[in-house]
Amino acid sequence: xxxxxxxxxxxxxxxxxxxxxxxxxNVFDELVRFAQSRSLFMLHYCTGCGAIELPPAMTSRFxxxxxxxxxxxxxxxxxxxxxxxYVSVKTLKRVILTxxxxxxxxYVIGICSCTVNGGMYWQSYAxxxxxxxxxxxxxxxxxxxxxPEAVISGLRQLMEKIKIGEANSWQDYFKRYDYYLGNxxxxxxxxxxxxxxxxxxxxxxxxxxxxxxxxxxxxxxxxQRPLEPLEMRLGLSEKTEDR
Amino acid sequence: xxxxxxxxxTSLGTVLFSVVFSASLxxxxxxxxxxxxxxxxxFQIDAxxxxxxxxxxxxxxxxxxxxxxxxxxxxxxxxxGSAFFAAWYGLNQQQKLLHVGLSANVFSMLVLLSAGDFLSxxxxxxxxxxxxxxxxxxxxxxxxxxTLKYITYAIAGGxxxxxxxxxxxxxxxxxxxxxxxxxxLSLSQYGTLAILLIGGFSVKMALLPFHLWQAEAYxxxxxxxxxxxxxxxxxxxxxxxxxTMMHVVDLKTLDSIFLIPELFTFRDFLxxxxxxSIILPTYTALRQNDARLLLAWHGIGQGGYMxxxxxxxxxxxxxxxxxxxxxxxxxxxxxxxxxFSILHRTGTTNLNQLGGLVARMPLSFLAMLVGIIGLxxxxxxxxxxxxxxxxxxxxxxxxxxxFLASVIGTLGTILSVYKLMHNSFLGQLRVEHExxxxxxxxxxxxxxxxxxxxxxxxxxxxxxxxxVANAQSAIGLxxxxxxxxxxxxxxxxxxxxxxxxxVVLVLFSGFGIAAILFLSAGKSRRVHQLDNYAGGHFLNxxxxxxxxxxxxxxLMHIIKPWYRYSFKWFEGAxxxxxxxxxxxxxxxxxxxxxLIWMLVVVTTVMAVAxx
Ligand code: SF4
Numbered sequence: 001x002x003x004x005x006x007x008x009x010x011x012x013x014x015x016x017x018x019x020x021x022x023x024x025x026n027v028f029d030e031l032v033r034f035a036q037s038r039s040l041f042m043l044h045y046c047t048g049c050g051a052i053e054l055p056p057a058m059t060s061r062f063x064x065x066x067x068x069x070x071x072x073x074x075x076x077x078x079x080x081x082x083x084x085x086y087v088s089v090k091t092l093k094r095v096i097l098t099x100x101x102x103x104x105x106x107y108v109i110g111i112c113s114c115t116v117n118g119g120m121y122w123q124s125y126a127x128x129x130x131x132x133x134x135x136x137x138x139x140x141x142x143x144x145x146x147x148p149e150a151v152i153s154g155l156r157q158l159m160e161k162i163k164i165g166e167a168n169s170w171q172d173y174f175k176r177y178d179y180y181l182g183n184x185x186x187x188x189x190x191x192x193x194x195x196x197x198x199x200x201x202x203x204x205x206x207x208x209x210x211x212x213x214x215x216x217x218x219x220x221x222x223x224q225r226p227l228e229p230l231e232m233r234l235g236l237s238e239k240t241e242d243r
Numbered sequence: 244x245x246x247x248x249x250x251x252x253t254s255l256g257t258v259l260f261s262v263v264f265s266a267s268l269x270x271x272x273x274x275x276x277x278x279x280x281x282x283x284x285x286f287q288i289d290a291x292x293x294x295x296x297x298x299x300x301x302x303x304x305x306x307x308x309x310x311x312x313x314x315x316x317x318x319x320x321x322x323x324g325s326a327f328f329a330a331w332y333g334l335n336q337q338q339k340l341l342h343v344g345l346s347a348n349v350f351s352m353l354v355l356l357s358a359g360d361f362l363s364x365x366x367x368x369x370x371x372x373x374x375x376x377x378x379x380x381x382x383x384x385x386x387x388x389x390t391l392k393y394i395t396y397a398i399a400g401g402x403x404x405x406x407x408x409x410x411x412x413x414x415x416x417x418x419x420x421x422x423x424x425x426x427x428l429s430l431s432q433y434g435t436l437a438i439l440l441i442g443g444f445s446v447k448m449a450l451l452p453f454h455l456w457q458a459e460a461y462x463x464x465x466x467x468x469x470x471x472x473x474x475x476x477x478x479x480x481x482x483x484x485x486x487t488m489m490h491v492v493d494l495k496t497l498d499s500i501f502l503i504p505e506l507f508t509f510r511d512f513l514x515x516x517x518x519x520s521i522i523l524p525t526y527t528a529l530r531q532n533d534a535r536l537l538l539a540w541h542g543i544g545q546g547g548y549m550x551x552x553x554x555x556x557x558x559x560x561x562x563x564x565x566x567x568x569x570x571x572x573x574x575x576x577x578x579x580x581x582x583f584s585i586l587h588r589t590g591t592t593n594l595n596q597l598g599g600l601v602a603r604m605p606l607s608f609l610a611m612l613v614g615i616i617g618l619x620x621x622x623x624x625x626x627x628x629x630x631x632x633x634x635x636x637x638x639x640x641x642x643x644x645x646f647l648a649s650v651i652g653t654l655g656t657i658l659s660v661y662k663l664m665h666n667s668f669l670g671q672l673r674v675e676h677e678x679x680x681x682x683x684x685x686x687x688x689x690x691x692x693x694x695x696x697x698x699x700x701x702x703x704x705x706x707x708x709x710x711v712a713n714a715q716s717a718i719g720l721x722x723x724x725x726x727x728x729x730x731x732x733x734x735x736x737x738x739x740x741x742x743x744x745x746v747v748l749v750l751f752s753g754f755g756i757a758a759i760l761f762l763s764a765g766k767s768r769r770v771h772q773l774d775n776y777a778g779g780h781f782l783n784x785x786x787x788x789x790x791x792x793x794x795x796x797x798l799m800h801i802i803k804p805w806y807r808y809s810f811k812w813f814e815g816a817x818x819x820x821x822x823x824x825x826x827x828x829x830x831x832x833x834x835x836x837x838l839i840w841m842l843v844v845v846t847t848v849m850a851v852a853x854x
Contacts, residue, residue: 045779074776075776076776091779093781094778094779094780095779097779097781098776098779101774101775101776194781195771195773195774195781195782196770196774201768204766204768
């Protein structure tokens with residue numbers, strides 16, 4: 001049996017920020033976190049049947065928007081990735097791509113028992129059992145399917161976590177990318193790759209640790225063709241060509 | 244020899260120079276300089292007073308003269324400016340006809356602008372019409388077809404103008420500009436003249452329903468020619484219409500000719516023609532998939548604004564109409580330049596086959612951005628000022644429905660210029676354009692200069708309003724009350740001044756706040772265009788995720804029933820009618836006893852005439 005892979009944060013964990021001495025920066029950080037927790041854009045990736053409980057949660061009956069949570073259409077602008085039910089292998093590839101395209105800080109919520117342990121699809125050959133094998137999950141809302149009240153209370157918990165600065169599991173993906181990539185490769189095969197550059201991003205966020213790279217990332221590098229960023233060019237041409 | 248003589252002579256000299264020297268690059272550079280020289284000479288002419296040229300000759304005891312006033316000065320500046328930028332833009336174009344045509348157009352336009360009586364107006368009008376052909380035939384086969392169509396329209400328009408001038412002569416016995424004002428005519432005579440002259444001139448201006456020729460003729464030719472034609476050529480029609488309104492039928496007379504008794508006057512009719520000329524061509528532009536045609540259709544639509552402003556004939560409205568000639572010329576020129584630099588580099592202007600070029604041609608993108616903001620009439624570019632003036636005059640005259648029409652036209656403009664920019668510069672760069680380069684300096688430098696002009700005359704419209712005020716006093720209107728930043732409303736009962744300096748300050752402080760937010764968010768990271776969200780789909784270079792075909796499908800679905808090509812149908816009907824008449828007359832002349840039949844016809848006509 002493998003160890004339980006939900007990251008456990010301890011006092012020695014460098015990701016838990018120690019309170020620095022500067023009172024102004026503390027106040028500022030708290031202000032930023034408060035603002036973040038109050039303006040969350042949610043990309044609801046409706047994978048399974050649990051999605052049906054989202055419309056009532058979003059619309060006037062339960063009204064998520066009073067908490068500052070709104071749906072968003074693209075991952076680049078979204079903060080929360082909501083996985084609403086069983087995830088088939090094919091869907092999981094898309095979910096991972098979408099997750100990797102989100103900008104940090106980003107939070108993942110798994111709704112439904114199916115995302116926790118496979119639920120009633122446990123015996124299916126086509127579904128992924130545990131979502132947190134493939135990406136760090138901040139919060140699970142169990143139930144088959146959870147009612148809107150449960151969804152809302154889950155979101156409130158997430159807001160609370162963001163406000164006190166504990167919703168940091170997104171950092172885990174960069175710090176232990178090799179682990180997640182390994183699980184992904186086990187499921188999708190060795191040639192699995194996404195167009196995103198996680199290692200480069202981990203350096204960008206200064207979250208690069210020894211565990212970021214490993215045998216799995218080396219396997220990835222063997223066949224990955226990274227996309228070069230398009231740069232702006234003021235190309236001046238030779239005279240002969242202009243004629 | 245005064246400055247006007249010098250200007251006309253230099254312009255004629257430029258034509259000769261272009262005939263001899265335009266084959267070499269140095270020759271073309273000197274040619275561009277010659278347009279600048281002409282502009283310098285133009286500034287020696289005092290725009291506030293009338294200057295009579297010493298060239299004049301007599302024909303049938305009529306003294307023909309050339310003279311320049313504020314209105315001519317205003318149009319001449321735009322003409323020379325457009326020619327200067329077009330020639331610069333075309334430095335690398337070796338087609339000789341292009342450079343000869345350009346200089347010939349400038350010369351004939353200057354002659355038209357300085358026409359001092361109806362006969363010289365007509366002669367110059369024909370010169371302008373025919374020299375336009377030189378610039379239209381430079382494209383591929385399709386441009387020849389378009390040019391033939393133009394010639395047909397231009398001849399018909401020219402004939403109408405000629406008939407009008409003959410009528411003036413037979414009714415007043417004079418061809419001087421003051422002929423009609425000194426010998427008042429009857430209302431029906433005024434009506435006939437208005438139909439013939441305004442109708443004939445509006446063919447060039449491409450007002451509805453004479454607009455079908457213009458888009459193809461202006462767009463499908465070579466780049467610099469399009470720039471020049473699109474910027475100023477059609478506005479000669481506007482100039483001639485102003486001359487007509489000034490010397491033949493003024494708006495008061497037009498307002499007393501009732502088409503529907505007590506309800507609908509000739510002026511109302513013209514106002515509605517102008518309003519429809521805004522809406523219909525603008526939404527036709529929205530449907531185009533060729534960037535050049537899209538722009539050229541806009542040219543027709545924007546002409547409607549100028550006409551509308553002039554028909555208001557008040558301080559603000561006419562200032563707006565005239566100012567829009569200047570503003571539109573600069574915007575249209577820069578847009579055509581940008582589109583033709585795309586054509587130069589990628590070989591296509593089909594909006595369905597472009598996209599993402601901002602990463603390869605950033606300067607052309609910037610030029611197009613400035614141009615579309617101006618064309619759509621948004622601050623801080625100059626198009627905003629002129630449209631604001633026209634709107635304001637419409638509102639203060641209580642023309643709510645026409646105002647609504649022009650706003651609908653502006654909406655169409657915004658939508659279609661967005662389509663233009665989105666489909667060419669934004670979105671996904673296609674694989675075949677991966678190695679495209681920015682246009683050469685000879686193209687980008689004039690674009691950037693024009694962009695600066697558009698921005699500066701947008702922030703400080705007083706610069707161009709000064710010229711407009713001169714033109715207004717030349718046509719006998721109270722000039723607009725302007726200052727550097729905008730206009731002051733003369734009528735204090737209807738408040739509403741415009742100070743663009745403040746508008747731009749507010750606008751830019753908004754940008755400033757956005758910039759502070761952006762910069763304070765830490766360093767950003769560029770990603771590849773294929774690292775993009777398409778509902779979780781994995782993209783590769785062969786995926787076309789750029790949405791360009793059938794743009795605005797929903798809107799198109801709604802307005803499609805309105806477009807039954809009734810004008811095309813009308814044009815087709817006229818063509819068939821003329822064909823039929825030709826067949827009949829040919830069979831008439833082919834007969835064995837043609838002479839006998841002719842005798843019969845002539846005697847009948849004479850008999851009828853005698854009775
Ligand atoms: S937990 Fe139940 S409701 Fe949710 S996805 Fe699984 S089966 Fe569907």
